[in-house]
Each structure stands twice: as structure tokens, then as C-alpha cells.
Amino acid sequence: MVITQPMRSSRARRLLRHPLTLYVIFTVLILLKLMLLHHDLHAYNITMGLIDKVIAVGSLLLLSFWVWWLPRRGMIAALAILHLLLTALIYADMVYYRYFQDFLTVPVLLQARQVDSLGDSIATLIHAHDVWFFADLLLVVPFAVIMLFGKRSRYAEASSRHKRLHHRLLAGSIALVLGLGLGVGPIYHSSTTWAKGLFDNNWWNVSMYNVTGLLAFHGYDVYSYVKDNIGSGAEADPADVEQVQAYFTDRQKSNTLQNNQALFGKYKDSNVIIVQGEAIMNFMIGQRIGGQEITPHFNELMKESQYYSHFYHQTGQGRTSDADFGANISLHPLPSGSAFVRYADHTYDSLPSILKDQGYSTNVFHAYESGFWNRYTMYQNMKYDKFYSKNDFVEDDPLGWSLSDVSFFRQSVEKMSSEVQEPFYSFLITLSSHHPYASIPKDKQQLDVGEFQGTMFGNYLQSVHYVDAALGGMVEDLKNRGLWEKTIFMFYGDHDSSIKDKPQYEKFLGRSLNDLDMAQIMNEVPLLVHLPDGAKAGTYEQPAGQLDITPSVLHLLGISDESYYHMGSDVYDGSERMVVLRNRSFTDGKVFYLPSDDYIYTSGSCYDLSTHETTDINACKAGFEQASQHLHVSDTLITYDLIRKFREENQ
Numbered sequence: 001m002v003i004t005q006p007m008r009s010s011r012a013r014r015l016l017r018h019p020l021t022l023y024v025i026f027t028v029l030i031l032l033k034l035m036l037l038h039h040d041l042h043a044y045n046i047t048m049g050l051i052d053k054v055i056a057v058g059s060l061l062l063l064s065f066w067v068w069w070l071p072r073r074g075m076i077a078a079l080a081i082l083h084l085l086l087t088a089l090i091y092a093d094m095v096y097y098r099y100f101q102d103f104l105t106v107p108v109l110l111q112a113r114q115v116d117s118l119g120d121s122i123a124t125l126i127h128a129h130d131v132w133f134f135a136d137l138l139l140v141v142p143f144a145v146i147m148l149f150g151k152r153s154r155y156a157e158a159s160s161r162h163k164r165l166h167h168r169l170l171a172g173s174i175a176l177v178l179g180l181g182l183g184v185g186p187i188y189h190s191s192t193t194w195a196k197g198l199f200d201n202n203w204w205n206v207s208m209y210n211v212t213g214l215l216a217f218h219g220y221d222v223y224s225y226v227k228d229n230i231g232s233g234a235e236a237d238p239a240d241v242e243q244v245q246a247y248f249t250d251r252q253k254s255n256t257l258q259n260n261q262a263l264f265g266k267y268k269d270s271n272v273i274i275v276q277g278e279a280i281m282n283f284m285i286g287q288r289i290g291g292q293e294i295t296p297h298f299n300e301l302m303k304e305s306q307y308y309s310h311f312y313h314q315t316g317q318g319r320t321s322d323a324d325f326g327a328n329i330s331l332h333p334l335p336s337g338s339a340f341v342r343y344a345d346h347t348y349d350s351l352p353s354i355l356k357d358q359g360y361s362t363n364v365f366h367a368y369e370s371g372f373w374n375r376y377t378m379y380q381n382m383k384y385d386k387f388y389s390k391n392d393f394v395e396d397d398p399l400g401w402s403l404s405d406v407s408f409f410r411q412s413v414e415k416m417s418s419e420v421q422e423p424f425y426s427f428l429i430t431l432s433s434h435h436p437y438a439s440i441p442k443d444k445q446q447l448d449v450g451e452f453q454g455t456m457f458g459n460y461l462q463s464v465h466y467v468d469a470a471l472g473g474m475v476e477d478l479k480n481r482g483l484w485e486k487t488i489f490m491f492y493g494d495h496d497s498s499i500k501d502k503p504q505y506e507k508f509l510g511r512s513l514n515d516l517d518m519a520q521i522m523n524e525v526p527l528l529v530h531l532p533d534g535a536k537a538g539t540y541e542q543p544a545g546q547l548d549i550t551p552s553v554l555h556l557l558g559i560s561d562e563s564y565y566h567m568g569s570d571v572y573d574g575s576e577r578m579v580v581l582r583n584r585s586f587t588d589g590k591v592f593y594l595p596s597d598d599y600i601y602t603s604g605s606c607y608d609l610s611t612h613e614t615t616d617i618n619a620c621k622a623g624f625e626q627a628s629q630h631l632h633v634s635d636t637l638i639t640y641d642l643i644r645k646f647r648e649e650n651q
Contacts, residue, residue, distance in 0.1 A: 313326075505518070
């Protein structure tokens with residue numbers, strides 16, 4: 001029998017319209033998009049092998065098994081909608097990861113206003129080649145429209161008449177069982193073997209992704225959010241509560257053993273001004289380009305101040321709000337979302353609340369919307385007397401997101417001088433050096449960035465130079481108003497610039513960089529401390545981090561830190577200290593542990609800081625376990641509002 005071309009075409013059309021064919025096409029296309037996302041991540045030590053693809057297929061089956069239970073046109077419509085929604089989700093994750101090195105979570109989506117406000121920053125994260133990510137939609141959308149609204153073929157009519165409900169139920173049930181086996185099975189196996197404990201303490205979302213894949217990661221994230229926020233919420237494990245209590249009991253004992261009291265209370269009742277600099281990193285402090293200093297005013301101020309050359313930001317997804325949280329509350333940021341948004345009503349021992357109890361006027365200054373990062377609510381809980389936000393400033397010099405830092409500093413100092421009662425604590429958050437660093441107008445660009453002209457890296461250096469000039473003007477203003485000599489002044493960077501192009505840093509610094517060098521560049525921000533009498537000026541190389549700011553300020557003011565739930569170290573008590581980052585990197589000044597994204601300790605790298613070369617991984621083992629404990633204790637304390645619970649129990 002000879003099969004004619006029309007017969008072949010008819011069979012091909014019937015095959016293409018068959019529900020199983022449509023379902024397979026949907027699964028393959030979304031799997032390809034997941035593979036494209038993974039390729040774009042460049043995550044350290046994470047590959048997308050066969051098991052990962054099996055988990056992805058299983059996750060897709062669990063997301064879509066129910067479409068089999070719909071009539072044929074309903075199934076087509078459901079698959080088309082799922083395809084569009086998953087395409088949007090995967091691409092949103094891709095773009096978000098390019099900036100934050102993390103994935104979207106429910107808490108992040110609830111703080112979507114923060115993402116929306118990135119504006120131009122998001123535009124720079126969308127690449128031309130991303131068009132290929134959406135190429136399939138040119139076929140999928142028209143095909144779905146034709147299948148839904150076109151004239152039904154005789155085959156479709158016959159199929160609809162003869163296909164019984166139990167066939168659809170059977171197909172959907174098979175998809176569900178396969179999904180559980182292919183998706184949940186491998187994840188469960190990993191969680192009970194090499195990734196044991198990951199679901200008990202999600203210390204980094206990228207590590208969770210390595211076990212679950214993207215779709216199951218989002219499923220678990222939704223489950224975790226519902227569990228923690230719907231109804232009465234989850235209760236803390238009694239063993240975790242005991243661990244938290246034991247940690248702070250030991251911390252209080254160690255505090256009483258410290259003998260270095262040379263500066264304790266020496267600056268009692270001094271004003272305190274802390275400036276958090278947007279995206280100000282440490283690598284360009286003291287550097288020149290084209291013979292010109294990038295931070296001349298900061299460099300000059302260093303001569304009469306304490307400069308911490310290995311000071312680390314300890315932020316997570318909350319970025320600027322995390323830096324604020326760490327510096328003023330001395331607890332680690334959360335592994336997902338921002339504590340400012342998720343737990344603004346919990347109890348904290350914040351620096352402004354402690355100083356307020358000591359008779360200080362406490363004020364925070366930020367020339368942006370008061371609701372951004374939920375600041376208005378959080379600052380009330382932190383017991384600030386007043387939050388000077390966008391509406392409290394005259395926008396006489398608009399720049400970038402809001403007001404220029406020059407005008408912001410000038411107006412803030414004026415308010416401190418005329419409206420605020422001494423002694424005061426003032427916390428200021430800058431804006432002019434925000435990603436993508438293209439807001440400094442030509443007439444205000446004073447730095448010749450040479451070969452970096454026209455690049456984001458060059459724009460970043462230009463922004464930092466501008467903020468440095470604004471800082472110099474602020475210091476002069478404080479001196480002219482008679483405030484400088486009676487104020488503890490601190491300036492630190494909040495987080496990295498999100499510019500991760502290693503060749504740019506190598507070109508700027510004039511040397512090759514290894515993984516440790518890049519980790520330090522991306523995680524070190526400057527800390528400068530000027531005491532009223534200029535005492536103890538010099539460069540300090542022992543590591544410190546944002547969590548250390550509150551205990552150190554309290555030391556200078558003569559306020560004991562023993563009864564407060566803080567996890568930072570006092571840089572003035574003479575003790576050795578370890579700085580722990582959100583991704584479980586840590587350093588004690590002797591070694592630096594750089595973790596892999598696959599959750600396995602031995603996949604990471606342990607560096608000897610005296611040589612800047614890798615050393616035996618066991619040299620970091622004890623520190624790694626301590627760093628893990630730090631993060632778990634902090635997460636438990638914050639999530640379950642244990643400070644409130646402990647205080648109520650002791651009343």
C-alpha cells in the first residue's frame with residue numbers, strides 16, 4: 001500500500017494535536033528554559049546533570065498533572081497559560097540573579113516595590129541575547145490560538161466524543177505519580193544523605209536550588225512562607241531554643257572576661273553620627289586613576305581616624321536594609337527576604353532604642369520614600385524619635401533616585417544643629433552612588449576615569465568620587481557648627497556594587513586576581529571611625545563586620561553590652577574575632593573560607609591569608625562549624641521572636 005503525501009500530512013497534524021504530544025512539547029520547552037537559566041547563573045561548583053533534569057521534569061509533572069483532567073480545549077488553554085507564567089518566572093529569576101546572586105522568594109515578591117524602584121538598574125540587567133529565551137513564544141502563542149479558536153477537525157470531534165473521563169483521570173494520575181517519583185524522590189534522597197540538614201537551616205537559596213532545582217525551590221519557598229505566616233505559625237524546635245539560650249549565656253560570660261577597658265566610657269554622652277554609604281566598596285580606597293585620588297577626602301580623614309581595612313558587609317537579599325539591620329541591631333540578615341519587611345514587629349535590641357533609654361535623641365535621615373524597605377514601620381519599632389524621609393527635605397538638587405548626597409548631607413547637618421537635642425544619635429543613608437551609577441551629570445563629574453570612560457565600572461568610580469566630595473563637605477560643616485569635636489563619627493559601605501567583571505578589577509588594580517581576591521573585593525567595604533579627640537588613629541587589619549558596629553559604639557559610650565541579644569564583636573575589647581557572611585564564608589584573620597554553592601563543606605576552599613593560597617580544608621573546619629552555628633542561632637532568634645519570649649519569661 002502506498003502512503004500518499006496528504007495522508008502523511010494528515011497523520012502529522014493529528015499527532016501534533018494529540019494531547020500527549022502537546023504535553024511533551026510543553027515539558028521540553030520549559031526544561032530548555034530551565035537549562036538556559038542554569039547556564040546563565042555560572043554558579044560555583046554546581047552543574048545541571050541528569051538527576052537535576054529528572055527533578056526538573058518531575059517538578060513540571062507535579063505542576064501540570066491536573067491539566068489532563070480538563071477537556072481538550074481546557075487542557076490546551078491551561079498548558080499555554082502555564083507556559084507563559086513559567087517563562088515569566090524563570091526569566092524574572094534570571095534577571096534577579098544577575099543583580100542579587102540569588103533567586104526570587106515570596107518575601108521578596110511581597111517587597112516588590114523595592115524591585116520596581118530599581119528602575120534603570122533592572123534595564124542594565126536585561127541582555128540582548130535574552131531574546132532567544134522568548135523565541136518559542138512566536139510559535140507557542142499562535143499555535144495555541146489556532147488550536148483553541150480554529151475549526152475543530154473531525155479527529156478532534158471524534159476524539160472528544162469517545163474519550164472518556166476515566167482516561168483523563170488515569171493520565172493525570174500517572175503524571176502525578178511520576179512527578180512524585182522523579183521530583184520528590186531524588187530530593188528526599190539528597191536531603192537524607194549529602195545535603196542532610198539543608199531543609200532545617202536554609203543558609204543560602206543557591207544551595208537549596210542545587211538540591212531541588214528552580215521549580216521545586218519555589219514550591220518549597222511557598223510552603224515555608226505559608227507554614228511560618230499563616231495561622232499561628234510554626235513553633236521553634238525546643239532544641240534550637242536551647243541552642244540560642246546557650247549561645248548568649250556563653251557570650252555574656254566571655255564579655256565579662258574581657259579586660260581591655262582603655263576606651264570604655266571615654267566618650268560618654270558624645271553625639272554619634274553613622275553614615276551608611278550606598279555601594280561604597282573598599283578596593284578603591286587610597287587608589288588613584290590618571291594620577292588623581294578617587295577618594296581624596298576619605299583618604300585625608302583617615303589620617304586622624306581609625307580605618308578598618310578588612311571590614312566586611314554581611315548582607316543577604318535585603319541589601320541596604322540588611323546593612324542597616326546588621327549595623328544597628330547586630331544580628332545576621334535572613335537567608336530569604338529582608339527582616340525589615342518580614343519581621344518588623346519583632347523585638348530587637350537596636351542601637352537607637354538602647355541610646356534612647358540613655359537619654360539620647362535618636363534620628364534617622366534618608367531622602368527617599370519612607371515606605372521603601374518598610375522603613376517607616378521598622379524605624380518606629382527601633383525607637384527612633386524621628387525619621388527624616390523624602391518629604392522632610394527640600395529637593396533643591398535632584399540627582400538619581402532623589403536628592404544629591406551633597407544637599408542631603410547639608411540639610412541633614414542643618415537639622416541636627418537646629419532641630420535635634422544633644423546628645424543625639426543620627427543615622428544617615430546615602431543614595432547618589434546607587435546602581436547603575438549613571439546619575440552623576442556631566443557638570444558634576446570631576447574624575448577622569450580614562451579607559452573606563454563609558455563603562456559601568458567607570459561610572460561607579462565617578463559616583464564614588466562624587467560621594468567622597470559630599471562626605472568632605474559634611475565633615476567641614478560639622479566642624480564649622482562645633483559638632484565635630486564632640487561626636488563619634490562613623491562611615492561604612494552597605495554592600496558591593498554588583499559589578500562582578502573580574503577583568504575590570506584586574507585592569508584597574510594592575511594585577512591578576514584569584515578567587516580569594518575577588519571574594520574580598522566583593523565583600524569588603526570601608527569602615528572609618530573618628531573619635532572626638534582623634535584618638536587611636538591608624539589602619540586596623542584585624543577583620544570586622546557590620547554586626548560589630550553596635551557593640552563597639554556602646555563600648556565607647558560606656559554602656560555594657562552583656563544583657564543585649566547581639567552577635568557582633570566589640571572591636572575595642574581586644575578579643576580575637578571572626579566575621580561570618582550570609583553565605584557561610586568566614587574569616588578570622590588567619591584563614592578565609594570560600595564556600596561552594598553545592599552545600600558541601602569539602603567542595604569549598606580554605607585560604608591561608610598569609611600566603612593568599614589555598615591550604616588544607618581542615619584548617620577551616622572549626623570555623624565553618626562556628627559560622628554555621630552563628631547563622632542558625634541568629635535566624636532562629638529572629639524568626640521566632642525569641643528576644644520577646646525570653647524577656648517575657650524572665651519578668
